Every structure is written in C-alpha cells, then in structure tokens.
Amino acid sequence: MNWFVQNISTAVGKKLLMAITGLGFLGFIAVHLAGNITFYFGKDAFLHYVETLHALGPVIVIVELVLLALAVIHVSTGTVLFTRNWQARKTRYAVDKSAGGRTIGSRTMPYTGFLILLFVILHLCQFHFIDRTQQTPYDAAVNTFSNIFYALIYIGAVILVGIHIRHGFWSLFQSLGLNHEKYMPAIRAVGIAFAIAAAVGFAFIPIYIRAVT
Amino acid sequence: MSSQTINLTLKVWRQNKNNPRGALETYPANNISTDMSFLEMLDVVNEELTAEGVEPIAFDHDCREGICGMCGAVVNGRAHGHMPETTLCQLHMRHFNDGDTIVIEPWRARAFPVVKDLVADSSGLDKIIQAGGYISINAGGPQDGNAIPIARDNAEKAFNAATCIGCGACVAACPNASAMLFTGAKISHLALLPQGKPEAKNRALAMVRAMDELGFGNCSNEAECEAECPKGISIREIARMNREFIKAAFS
Ligand code: SF4
Ligand code: FES
Numbered sequence: 234m235n236w237f238v239q240n241i242s243t244a245v246g247k248k249l250l251m252a253i254t255g256l257g258f259l260g261f262i263a264v265h266l267a268g269n270i271t272f273y274f275g276k277d278a279f280l281h282y283v284e285t286l287h288a289l290g291p292v293i294v295i296v297e298l299v300l301l302a303l304a305v306i307h308v309s310t311g312t313v314l315f316t317r318n319w320q321a322r323k324t325r326y327a328v329d330k331s332a333g334g335r336t337i338g339s340r341t342m343p344y345t346g347f348l349i350l351l352f353v354i355l356h357l358c359q360f361h362f363i364d365r366t367q368q369t370p371y372d373a374a375v376n377t378f379s380n381i382f383y384a385l386i387y388i389g390a391v392i393l394v395g396i397h398i399r400h401g402f403w404s405l406f407q408s409l410g411l412n413h414e415k416y417m418p419a420i421r422a423v424g425i426a427f428a429i430a431a432a433v434g435f436a437f438i439p440i441y442i443r444a445v446t
Numbered sequence: 447m448s449s450q451t452i453n454l455t456l457k458v459w460r461q462n463k464n465n466p467r468g469a470l471e472t473y474p475a476n477n478i479s480t481d482m483s484f485l486e487m488l489d490v491v492n493e494e495l496t497a498e499g500v501e502p503i504a505f506d507h508d509c510r511e512g513i514c515g516m517c518g519a520v521v522n523g524r525a526h527g528h529m530p531e532t533t534l535c536q537l538h539m540r541h542f543n544d545g546d547t548i549v550i551e552p553w554r555a556r557a558f559p560v561v562k563d564l565v566a567d568s569s570g571l572d573k574i575i576q577a578g579g580y581i582s583i584n585a586g587g588p589q590d591g592n593a594i595p596i597a598r599d600n601a602e603k604a605f606n607a608a609t610c611i612g613c614g615a616c617v618a619a620c621p622n623a624s625a626m627l628f629t630g631a632k633i634s635h636l637a638l639l640p641q642g643k644p645e646a647k648n649r650a651l652a653m654v655r656a657m658d659e660l661g662f663g664n665c666s667n668e669a670e671c672e673a674e675c676p677k678g679i680s681i682r683e684i685a686r687m688n689r690e691f692i693k694a695a696f697s
C-alpha cells in the first residue's frame with residue numbers, strides 16, 4: 234500500500250485523483266440534469282421521478298456515499314494543489330501576460346471550485362436535508378425559488394459549474410493521458426457543449442418555476 | 447528590409463548581494479538597430495552602463511542561435527518575448543517599436559532561485575535528467591545502427607520531443623511553475639524508442655518524483671507552456687508522460 238500512497242501523492246498522481254473524481258461528478262451532473270428535465274413536464278412528472286429514484290433504496294445510499302467520498306478527495310486534493318501552486322512561485326511577475334493557453338475556466342478553477350462547494354452545501358440543506366413529510370421536493374423548489382435572492386444564487390452557481398466544466402472536461406482526459414491530435418478537438422468540443430448544457434439546463438429551472446407560479 | 451534604429455526604455459530586474467530583494471530599474475536604450483537580437487541590445491546597454499560606472503546587467507547566454515537553452519527572460523510578461531517559437535537570443539529588435547517600454551524579469555519559480563539580475567538557477571532541470579533521463583549502455587561491440595527497427599512515426603515524435611533545449615521557459619510561463627512540459631518531453635523522447643523501453647518504468651517514476659522534490663508546482667493543464675516553448679513542444683508530451691507514469695505506477 235505504501236507504493237500506492239507514494240505514487241498517488243506525486244504531481245501526476247494528484248492529477249489522476251482530480252481527473253477520476255471529476256469524471257464521477259460529470260456523470261452525476263448528467264444524471265441530475267436528465268432527472269431535472271422532468272420539472273418541465275409538471276409536478277406529477279417530477280414527483281414520479283423522485284419516487285422512482287427513492288424506490289432504488291440501498292443503491293441510492295451507496296451512490297450518495299460514493300459521491301461524498303469523491304467530494305472529499307476532490308476538494309482536499311484541490312486545496313493541496315491550490316496552496317502548493319501558490320507557494321511554487323514566491324515572487325510574482327511585475328508584468329504577467331498569457332500566451333494564449335489559459336481559458337476563463339482554467340484561470341478560475343480553484344475559485345469556482347470553492348464557490349461550488351459552498352453552493353452544494355446550501356443546495357443540500359435546502360433540498361436534501363429537509364423533512365419530506367412536511368413538503369414535497371416540488372414544493373421545496375417552488376418555495377425556494379419564489380425568493381428572487383435564492384433564484385439568483387442558483388442561477389449564478391450553475392453558471393460557475395459550467396465555467397468549471399469548461400476546463401475540467403478536456404483537462405481530465407489530458408490528465409489521464411488521453412490526448413491525441415485525432416480526437417482532442419472532439420473532446421474539447423464535447424466539453425464546451427457539456428458545460429453550456431449544464432449551465433443552461435439547470436439555470437432555466439428557477440426561471441421556469443418563477444414563470445409558472 | 448532596411449535597417450532602422452529605435453529608442454526604448456528598459457525596466458530591468460536588478461538583484462545582487464547588496465540588493466537581495468531586487469527591484470526594477472529604468473535605463474534608456476537608444477539608437478538600437480532593428481537588426482540586433484535582444485541580447486545584442488542588452489550588450490549595447492551594458493557597454494553604456496559600464497562607461498557610466500554602473501554594474502552591467504547580468505544575463506545568461508551561450509550559443510546565441512537558439513540551440514543551447516542558456517538564455518531566457520520574461521519580456522513584457524512573456525517568456526522569451528512575444529514571438530512564437532523563439533528563444534530570447536533569436537528575438538529581433540525589429541519586433542519592437544520606437545518608444546516602447548520593455549519590462550525584463552528573470553524566470554520566476556521557487557525551484558529557480560535568482561542568482562543575479564536576470565540570471566536564474568535552472569539547474570533543477572538537470573537534476574530531473576539525472577534522476578532518470580538517460581539510457582544505460584552496457585559497453586560491448588558496436589551494433590549496426592539499422593539492426594533495431596523503429597517506426598518512422600515514432601522516430602519523428604521522439605525527435606520532436608528531443609528538440610527540447612532545457613531553457614526553462616515552460617516553468618517560467620506556467621502559472622503554477624510546474625516543470626511538466628520539460629519532464630514530459632524528456633520522458634517521451636526515450637519512451638518512444640526501443641532503446642528507452644527497458645528502463646521506462648523506473649525512469650517515469652524517478653523523474654516525476656524528482657520534479658516534486660525540487661519544489662516545482664503541480665500542472666493544472668493551463669497549456670501556457672506549449673504556447674511559450676521556443677521549440678513548440680506540445681502538451682501531448684505531458685499526456686504521454688502521464689500514460690508512462692500510470693503504466694509504471696500501477697503495474
Ligand atoms: S519544453 Fe520547451 S520551454 Fe520547456 S525547457 Fe524544453 S524547450 Fe524550453
Ligand atoms: S543563447 Fe543559446 S539558446 Fe539562446
């Protein structure tokens with residue numbers, strides 16, 4: 234096991250941790266977004282989806298635990314990378330210009346990451362750790378988003394998620410060593426499409442709810 | 447193209463034992479021929495400084511033809527200046543305009559401590575090579591060069607990776623001061639050739655570990671390095687290093 238810890242804590246090993254956990258979150262986001270689309274088909278469709286999901290019972294618990302583990306690894310490794318990279322250049326440049334490699338996503342990765350973490354905690358408090366005998370998840374959404382303040386926070390947060398994915402998607406393939414001139418352009422294009430789909434798909438839910446109620 | 451002269455204002459990083467914290471100093475650079483290279487321009491400025499009794503600006507250089515990897519400075523925020531695939535010694539003053547102000551700073555990374563002015567100690571890159579960037583030859587009768595077949599595509603890729611001159615611009619340009627482009631190039635050019643295969647596993651592990659121990663940062667795929675590399679090394683070499691590392695670490 235010693236060899237494993239030693240290898241995974243190198244600069245390349247930490248990259249692999251970020252890539253694999255990030256891939257897990259992309260899968261989660263795809264499923265979450267697909268489920269949320271039922272919202273546009275009305276209360277019954279959405280509640281039916283929620284019930285089907287909860288009927289899975291232990292499977293859901295396992296998935297939740299896996300997601301929690303992924304989050305712990307992703308956030309803690311990301312924090313280590315952020316502080317180490319800050320220390321790797323003690324004196325900063327007086328003039329610092331990009332040569333064109335960086336994107337808005339790559340520049341802001343740690344910051345969007347920490348903000349998304351705060352958002353996820355808020356989101357879990359408002360939709361996960363609630364008394365479901367008092368209100369249905371549908372009502373929880375309607376109540377939350379009737380507050381313009383929360384609606385704006387959610388819209389802003391999912392835009393941050395899109396920006397994070399803009400860099401994270403292609404980057405995870407690069408980290409896993411999957412970069413070839415034949416398919417990297419396609420990976421980059423799919424990444425941008427995924428980022429836009431996630432941001433727009435989630436952002437329209439509060440807008441839609443406010444419009445219909 | 448006819449030769450012209452231009453006048454510039456330089457803001458140069460000066461740092462020595464009397465001024466260990468360092469600061470930017472301003473000097474004029476007048477009547478600079480546009481046919482000069484950047485280093486020749488600094489030579490002219492240094493002659494004037496010497497005549498005035500000011501200590502000349504220290505900078506590293508050797509071949510002055512873009513092949514040795516000794517020169518390098520961050521010019522107006524860009525490693526080796528703003529021209530693509532150009533070392534500082536091959537950057538010509540015709541790419542600047544009369545009246546420009548040019549800020550010149552040394553490579554900045556914790557792993558590259560500044561020795562003096564624009565001279566940074568990039569010997570960390572040599573230490574990464576020492577950790578495994580070689581093949582062990584057991585001496586014996588010389589072999590026929592054509593006895594080992596090498597796919598043309600691999601030969602080309604290995605050659606491209608081997609064009610890295612170890613200048614350190616990738617580290618200087620990296621927002622995280624990571625040395626992955628350099629290390630990726632060095633691991634790749636050996637991993638692609640049959641002669642490099644027997645030691646590939648140990649090489650990948652040893653060089654990656656050396657990179658960490660020397661205090662370089664962690665790559666976050668910003669891709670600034672490949673945009674600044676004077677030899678056009680691609681981050682695909684970093685991906686290849688990651689594959690080599692995965693093979694070595696988990697098998
Ligand atoms: S990879 Fe490019 S920028 Fe980095 S040391 Fe080699 S030649 Fe210089
Ligand atoms: S002096 Fe040799 S590469 Fe510039």
